[in-house]
Amino acid sequence: MSEEQQQPQDPDKKVNPHLKKKSHRPKKRVGLWTYLISIIVALIVGVGGTWLFIGRSVNQQLASMQQTNQAMKKIQAVYETISDNYYQPVNQNKLANGAINGMVNSLGDKFSEYMDKSETESLNDTIDSSFSGIGAQVQKSGHYVQIISPIAGTPAKKAGLKPKDVIQAVDGKSVAGKTLTEAVNLMRGKIGTTVKLKIQRGSSTFTVKLKRAKIPVTTVDYKLVGGDKKIGYVTVSTFSTNTAKEFKTALKALDKKGAKKLVIDMRGNPGGLMTAALKMSSMFVKNGKTIMQVQSRDGSSEKYVAGKKYDGGYKVTKPTVVMIDGGSASAAEIFSAALHQASGVKLVGAQSYGKGTVQTVTSFNDKTEMKITVAKWLTPNGNWINKKGLTPDVKATEPSYASLTIVSKLSDLQADKVNANVKTFQQYLQALGYLKAKPNGYFGVSTTKAVKAYQKHAKLTADGKVNKKTLAAIETELARKINANDKAYDAAMKLIAKTK
Template sequence: MKLAAYLRSAALVTAVALVPATTAGLAQVEGNAGPEFSKLFAVYQRVKASYVEPVEDEVLINGAIDGMLAALDPHSAYLDGSDLQRLETMIEGNYSGLGLSVVGEDGAVKVISPFRGSPADKAGIKAGDFITHINGDLIVGLELDEAVAQMRGPAGTSINVRIFRPGRSEPFDVDVTRGVIELEPVTWELQDGNIGHIMVNEFSRDVGADVFAAWKALQTEATGRMNGLVLDLRSNPGGSLDEAVALSDLFLTKGQIVSQRGRARGESISYDAETVWRGDMAEGLPIIVLIDAGSASASEIVAGALQDHRRAVIMGDRSFGKGSVQSLLPLGRDAALKLTTARYYTPSGHSVQEGGIKPDIMVPQLSDPDLAARAKFTMRESDLRGHLINDLGIKDEDLERDNRDDPRFQQTAEQLEEQGIEDFQLHYALETLRRTTPRAVASRSK
């Protein structure tokens, strides 16, 4: 099965106004347009006159829009109908289904990540898996919306999915019982030694306030003062830029958090500390931020800000490398454009586009039995067809260094399981904090 790296994301809109929805309208625009638009109109006329079956104007216009946006980058797209409804559902935060974040790749459905605690997560579906069949029916080649619609259904009903997992020689079947997916952007737990573990699963509305509330709850539950914090951004695909700024501002008291630079007026903006929250909510305490290849966009803004200001130690794997900003531009009541309008930069001027955020300490997820096999198929922004090029440049050898063996991390998944360690990256972060005094490197700030 050929599974080349191609990611098609949701939606955005503006150029739609250039493409009228009727033949008469096209003829009127064509008379005043340049030669490039004349090509489009000529193709439109040929298809209308000669295609083997009659084709509605709406089909051709939507196809032209999709092709126009696909030529830009993997993240610009037109949203209407079910696409827009799915986005609204995610914002509302609950639906019935499996609890997966997925994209289309070469006609197959690729899992970006299962939501923590979801039916898919409990059934063992992992990031990077490909779903090829649903209830025995091949879905390769279907539109992503059609495949997603088949996976959703009433809570309590069962579905069988066939999984192709890179690194395994044969596909396998998994039975999953659908549930009501209550998206929890922030979850938390108190670890031994009065160390907080706050998991940010996505950057939806009020994430900054939710993390603040989680920290207060941890302080209440702790037996004494808190001794450190693990901020877990693994497999977090991003979301709101404003919430990324708000979360960063919880820990920073001065300086820039992130800047964005775009071509249009108003798209070049700098976001500074002390504008959303006052003070550092964990002042004097060491912080470790966990990231991996699934940490993208808003997650990288937070990790980059805390890393550049030396407020936290970044651990895990190199992040996804999505350093662009998408704006949602409405086109009437039932459609919108998701358009890439700017690049963003960390406080030091580093663009994460392609290269991502490199951890201060590279810690592989040794507790994953498929780690070695799946590492060959890990997908990042630089693998996406048509991705934006890092305008500051990044050398291949800088990424290749990530694959060199570290003598500290040689245990197998089986050995870790015997020790009761299910999540090695989290275990390593917690053990590091337990050995770290509040005045050590992780708590330093400029």
């Protein structure tokens, strides 16, 4: 789910982070009398040994129906008791929504939820990749909300938020006890307005201010890389309505530019629509071969195989490498697993997220929706990667300083102060090679000396004081160093160079 909505996980709008969307009205319950007439007709046409089977089946269905009726009567009794006797007037819609939410929450599944009208609109915006907010795919984590992945080019990504960061509060309001959609709504708002998040990363806690923005609609980016510019590098941020089309356009454009090999970067991709993953995977998988399997609760599996139905006849046969990490989830894992197991494509990076379930959405007449998990999805080989993820063939992780927290309060960075922000700032200086001493959180002589050295290097006033300009310059240089030391990217380039 994105801060705008899930995935599909997801898909992961979501994102989704939901994988697959189906809109239909809830089925009407069959009346008891109609049901009994159906039973009588069935018994009349039955013969021989069929009688016993039908009788048992009828008894089982009647027992199930009786249990359902008893449960519904109890819910109705509670509803009427509260509505008629509570000491204050009760909003009946709120009461009904609370009952529905209670049932869905009782599943204990963070990917299943009931959404009111505004939340439904948010989900649809996510699927269409046309929303405003901070640009982070999120999910429920205990009492709080956890980031699955920040989307490239968004405020969340630019601010340095990372997968597994936990959002504890929004604008000073704790998200503890709130539904995922309630927390998401706190983060949404008009473009250009500011939102403040309290973030927990490991044992550290910090606050960051983000300016809401329109999240980029384009989900696919590409360019030619490598010494001879013959490697096509494609990044996919999410799996939304237009992603498969954008992906095919990117691949064809790279063809025209002379790309001989491909590196497809799925890092930080929280997933989205399963249909998009099927279309994109089919481009790399031979017709008739399995892309994925969906297993229903009765254990039966449905195989989805590559073919013109998904790829329109467009196939890619170039040597390819796929990059993954802990932020690659849901549809991104479907795509990566399909290419890996059905086409022998190597995976590079870190263990993926591990979301192995499929969600569908039921739409109601009042413009609310319910998203629930309906099945497991399995890789072409029949593996269920839920909570396990995909293991890369070549493991390559980010440098340790890539996971540093954000300095949340500039005024903390003053001589003789002792606090967590000073320690983080010292780690910045250490990563850049300006501080030799061990970071201890105390802004002393060694830290002042390191600041002066950096300021001299950056052609700033070398007074050892940390102002906004100095901090921004250090953060920018650190970001450049992280990008320059992208071990996974380097490993992927090395591998694709050898691939024939």
